[in-house]
Amino acid sequence: MTATMIKEFRLPDLGEGLTESEILSWKVAVGDTVTLNQVIAEVETAKAVVELPSPFAGVVAELHEQPGTVVEVGKPIVSFEVDDAGSSSGRSLPDSGDRSAGAGSAGAPSAGVSVAVETSANGSAATAGVEAVGTPAKREPNLVGYGAVVEHSGRPARRARGHVLAAHSAPPAAPAPIEPAVARLAEGDTSERPRSTPPVRKLARDLGIDLKLVPGTGMGGLITREDVQNFSGATAAAAPAEGRVSEAGAERETRTPIKGVRKFTAAAMVQSAFTAPHVTEFLTVDVTATMELLARLKGNKAFEGYKLTPLTLAAKAVLVALRNNPSLNSRWDDASQEIVQYNYVNLGIAAATPRGLTVPNIKDADRLTLRELSTALTELTDTARAGKTSPSELSGGTISITNIGVFGIDAGTPILNPGEAAIVALGAVRKAPWVVNDQLAVRQVMSLSLSFDHRLVDGEQGSRFLADLGAILADPAMVMTMI
Incomplete structure (x- = not known):
């Protein structure tokens, strides 16, 4: 007889203790043969859309959840029928209560539940049983919280307690059904x-x-x-x-x-607004010199093929201004009662996407050249708009920029990204009358808004940072005095 086993795959924690995800789409159907690490579903967490690879190789036996369903971490989402040459017959099938009792706690990696089925040559089920997979000997990293598991062969797996269930119409020796709860519903029992x-x-x-x-x-x-x-x-x-x-x-x-990114963003903004004492300062700057520099760089062969925008130069200016004002690149650790100052900059860029506002960040942005920063910004925004930003790209930011100028807005009071000390809002670049050498002239101006956590940043420190940022954008040559 050919031994097969039904293995349930439970929704894993896809990063940072997320408690639920929504099934967006299935990439497989019941009866499909899948390989190890083949993408089987696309799910949306509170932060990003993630592709789920299969932790098993076998045949899809059942899809437990429909697209559009929000599923708690640790709940079964799909079952696979896999070969198990070493399984034995005569195992008993637990009832519906025991079937779910092996589920791990939310947020913890789960190896799943295995249902062993002995199949005869004609394809009929001979015996069935459930056993909890033992401690994994090895994990191949696929996603945070789970991976392909190679089970121990050195010690027997624990068996879940249960009793054999048979259909009412079948004789006592008839095989037990795999899904007793579904069988009871088919018989008209609606007590559960x-x-x-x-x-x-x-x-x-x-x-x-x-x-x-x-x-x-x-x-x-x-x-x-x-x-x-x-x-x-x-x-x-x-x-x-x-x-x-x-x-x-x-x-x-x-x-x-309210779900997905919208739900996560709302909770984060409420936490930030009512935890960190916000202070916002404003500065309007003549950025004519920066816009002229931008035009020259676009015509420079060294920058051919690179997407340069006012955001590119403003981001570089923020990174330079932080060197003299490191207090804005820090966080408040309430648990240890310490101020943690970062010696690196993960620059967050607020991005409006069809799924809502996200703030992915560029890792170690302070180490990038202007061309590298341009490439990173282009990749970040393209990925965010496509809804493919990964959870790792949405975590670990140290300071953020929101470019409200693209919507024609001049200034605002941005709310801090949780865990960060400051956020800069870039207003629209507009032509406006400006006094130059005591003469009125038409110049290109921009308003800068800086919100900061007053627990971490004093008014003087915030004002100096904003002044340095404005000085660089007013005269890019000022960078020479700051590095």
């Missing part, structure tokens, strides 16, 4: 809680809907968010809806679930 995810159950509670009344369209009768919303809409349509629909028949309000 309807299958759904925690976010869907919360939505039902908020709408006052009993999930037992909602028909599930997901795999195995899973109740999805769309099922609840459709049921709510049908119920509302059957009842008076005064004040809900306008005279034209259009809905008076649109509700969008």
Whole structure:
């Protein structure tokens, strides 16, 4: 007989203790044969869109979650049928409660649950069992929190406790079903809680809907968010809806679930605004000399093929100004009651994307030449707009820039990225009347806004940094006096 094993893959922690992710799309279907590390799904965390590689080689047996479903870390998302020549027969199948009992805690790496199935030559299942995979001997790093696992062969794996389940229509010796919960539902037993995810159950509670009344369209009768919303809409349509629909028949309000990047950004901004005492200063600068330098560099063969913008030169100016004002490149460590000053600069650039605001950062930006910085900025913005920014690129920033000038805005009061001491907002470059050598002239001017954490940065330090930044943008030759 050919021995096979069903292995469940649970959603891993994809970085920095994230507790949930949304399944965006499946790259495989039930019955597909997959190889180790083949991309099987695309999921969205609170920070980025991540491709999930398969930790097993085998055949997709079941997709536990539908696209659009928010899944908690540690919950099974897909099962694989893999070869297991060393498995033995006669193992008992646990009930639905025992099946999930082997799940690891949220945020911890999980090896998954394995269901061993002995298959006869004609393809019928002979016996089935569940065993928790033992301590891994080796991990191949794929994503944070999980990887391909090679199991110990030196000691037996622990078996989950359980009892053999058989279908009512089958004789006592009939094989037990792999999914007892689904079998009970097929027989009309609705005593157990309807299958759904925690976010869907919360939505039902908020709408006052009993999930037992909602028909599930997901795999195995899973109740999805769309099922609840459709049921709510049908119920509302059957009842008076005064004040809900306008005279034209259009809905008076649109509700969008708060999740993904939007949810993470909102929480981070609230934490920052109510933790760090913000101070914002403004400075309007004549940047005519910088814009003239930008035009010369674009015509220079040494910069041919490089994308140069006012942001490129402003970013370089920020990096130079930090050398004389290192207090703005630091963080407040509340746990140890220490001020941590960085001896490197991971420069964050606020990027507006279809998924919401993200702030990926350029690692060790202070060590880059102007051409290298130009390349890094181009790659960062292109990746962010494509929604492919990785979690590592969104963490570890030390100071940030937000370029509000591209929207035609002159100044603002930017909120600090959590864990950083300062953020600079670049306003739009505009032609305006300006006094030069006691004469009125038309010049190109820009407003700079600097927000800083007053626990870390004194008013004098913040003002000196902003003045140095303005001096460089007003006269790029001033760099010679600062390096």
